[in-house]
Amino acid sequence: MKIIQFETKDIIxxxxxxxxxxxxxxxxxxxxxxxMLIHLKMTGQLIxxxxxxxxxxxxxxxxxxxxxxxxxxxxxxxxxxxxxxxxYFNDQRKFGYMKLYDTEKIKxxxxxxxxxxGVDPFSKKFNVEYLIRQVKRFPKRNxxxxxxxxxxxxxxxxxYSNEGLFYAxxxxxxxxxxxxxxxxxxxxxxxxxxxxxxxxxxxxxDNTFVNAEGDMGEAxxxxxxxxxxxxxxxxxxxxxxxxxxGGRGTFFCPKCQE
DNA sequence: CTATCTGTTCTGAC
DNA sequence: TGTCAGAACAGATA
Numbered sequence: 001m002k003i004i005q006f007e008t009k010d011i012i013x014x015x016x017x018x019x020x021x022x023x024x025x026x027x028x029x030x031x032x033x034x035x036m037l038i039h040l041k042m043t044g045q046l047i048x049x050x051x052x053x054x055x056x057x058x059x060x061x062x063x064x065x066x067x068x069x070x071x072x073x074x075x076x077x078x079x080x081x082x083x084x085x086x087x088y089f090n091d092q093r094k095f096g097y098m099k100l101y102d103t104e105k106i107k108x109x110x111x112x113x114x115x116x117x118g119v120d121p122f123s124k125k126f127n128v129e130y131l132i133r134q135v136k137r138f139p140k141r142n143x144x145x146x147x148x149x150x151x152x153x154x155x156x157x158x159x160y161s162n163e164g165l166f167y168a169x170x171x172x173x174x175x176x177x178x179x180x181x182x183x184x185x186x187x188x189x190x191x192x193x194x195x196x197x198x199x200x201x202x203x204x205x206d207n208t209f210v211n212a213e214g215d216m217g218e219a220x221x222x223x224x225x226x227x228x229x230x231x232x233x234x235x236x237x238x239x240x241x242x243x244x245x246g247g248r249g250t251f252f253c254p255k256c257q258e
Numbered sequence: 259c260t261a262t263c264t265g266t267t268c269t270g271a272c
Numbered sequence: 273t274g275t276c277a278g279a280a281c282a283g284a285t286a
Contacts, residue, residue, distance in 0.1 A: 041266045093281045
């Protein structure tokens with residue numbers, strides 16, 4: 001699948017009116033009644049460089065390309081603005097995409113990319129009653145895969161599913177139809193806690209993991225289980241385990257979670 | 259060197 | 273329908 005799925009001429013001369021997000025998809029609403037969808041997938045990043053070349057604002061998956069010279073060999077698109085600022089879209093693995101749709105169609109949710117997206121975890125609709133209602137759709141799923149299903153909850157990825165379940169003290173392998181109401185409350189709280197921590201440490205757009213010297217910041221140091229298999233749990237010192245669910249690495253503390 | 263892993267999601271087989 | 277392996281790709285790590 002091609003990364004850039006529209007013609008340059010379809011956006012040239014238009015300005016960005018506002019930027020929204022649905023799940024993990026960014027929506028740039030343009031002045032020509034079109035909207036550009038950007039998905040960063042596993043390795044995408046956006047870097048906006050002011051005309052002074054001194055100031056950068058970057059977001060997405062951090063790495064050293066954010067601090068070095070631009071463009072890089074991962075740069076897939078470059079936007080040039082009237083004020084001489086430049087936006088780079090980098091994506092090492094080429095999983096990401098940029099598509100153009102009529103803004104009207106997006107607002108009506110007629111686009112396949114967003115029409116079935118579930119509730120945002122920071123919205124009031126993300127509550128215990130909603131979660132229990134969704135269980136009836138896929139009763140025999142495990143909780144880990146349930147949480148990462150974008151049709152149920154918008155925007156939870158592999159890290160936050162793992163981390164959220166640690167905070168909830170629930171094993172990722174638990175079948176959702178067996179989960180008690182009190183546990184759903186803990187899962188909801190745990191997911192929100194994991195997301196907030198992610199935002200605090202790594203989600204701010206102009207102060208990401210990689211600092212001016214190119215050091216990795218402390219963003220990943222707060223992770224409790226993700227990619228910590230074989231290491232001691234930060235709470236109880238038990239060894240963190242790894243299994244595979246839905247083809248994705250799944251990490252948990254066998255003592256803290258049940 | 260080989261094997262396996264990776265902040266994602268879509269497709270085709272059953 | 274639901275579930276699952278495999279695919280798209282470019283590395284990094286053991």
